[in-house]
Amino acid sequence: MQAVNKVSIIDQVVDTIKSSITSGEISVGARLPSELSLCDTLSVSRSTIREAFKVLQTMGYVELRRGKGAYVRDNDPHDFNTIRSWFKSIAPKLEDFTEVRGALETLAIRMAIQRCQDDEVKKLEETNFAFIQAVGEHNVSELARLDEQFHSQIVAMTKNSLLVSLNDIVAAEFKKYRVMSFSVKANAESAMVPHLKILEAIKKRDAIEGVKQVTNHLRLVVVDMKAVIGE
Known part of the structure; x- marks a missing residue:
């Protein structure tokens, strides 16, 4: 593992550890390094x-055991690697991605609104603020990363590991479309208001409004992306 910088520090630590798990550097069932060891390795605080x-x-990804530390959970990664390989082999079209995203994310927003904690909503606000800043700079790679992070954080709020894993697969394959779309600054700008409306629905714990805003947002995403790729 490499030391990380201080921007979005918790998210970066999460990504660093998750990468070590998914790459096999830390095997299923293994105990993660201690908090103090990770503090030293990643140059961050214990909190x-x-x-x-x-x-x-x-x-x-992990199981926290009282007095024993954090252990990598056995989510049968072999099966998900098989699904990921199959997903790539069928070469889904844009419509396929958006239909699956629509099903996943409308389910996720309903569950997230029922289960989310205030600190998770605050982190989502921080991600959205960072996205707005990236729009002003038109940093395409950062826009794609933050957009994926925004939507994935909502899925993570569901506390459903299967839904999280399925979203990870779809998001990884959808990445190229995000980059292509955000290469046009107007497309990035058009995502700001929908994100704010989704965030507001979550803060109000309004599942009906949340589903409505996610559906409207994804409909606009399809239009913007089709214009870019010429479909």
């Missing part, structure tokens, strides 16, 4: 490591 562990537990 940051603890928050990252909580996020990883919510996402289904």
Whole structure:
């Protein structure tokens, strides 16, 4: 593992540890390095490591055992690698992606609104603020990363590890479309208001409004992306 910088520090620690897990560097069932060891390796505070562990537990990657530390959960990654390979082999079209995203994310927003914690909503606000800043700079790679993070954080709020894993697969394959779309600044700008409306629905714990705003947002995403790729 490499030390991380101080921007969105908890998210970066989560991504770093998750990468070590998914790459096999830390095997299923293994105990993660201690909090103090990770503090030293990643150059972050102990409270940051603890928050990252909580996020990883919510996402289904680790199990926190009282007095024993954090252990990599057995989510049968072989099966998900098989699904991922199959997903690539069928080469889904844009419509396929958006239909699956629509099903996943409308389910996720309903569950997230029922189960989310205030600190998770605050982190979502921070991600959205960072996205707005990236729009002003038109940093395409950062826009794609933050957009994926925004939607994935909502899925993580469901506390459903299967839904999180399915979303990870779809998001990874959808990445190229995000980059292509955000290469046009107007497309990035058009995502700002829908994100704010989705966030507002979550803050109000209004599931009906949340589903409505996610559906409207994804409908606009399809229009913007089709214009870019010429479909």
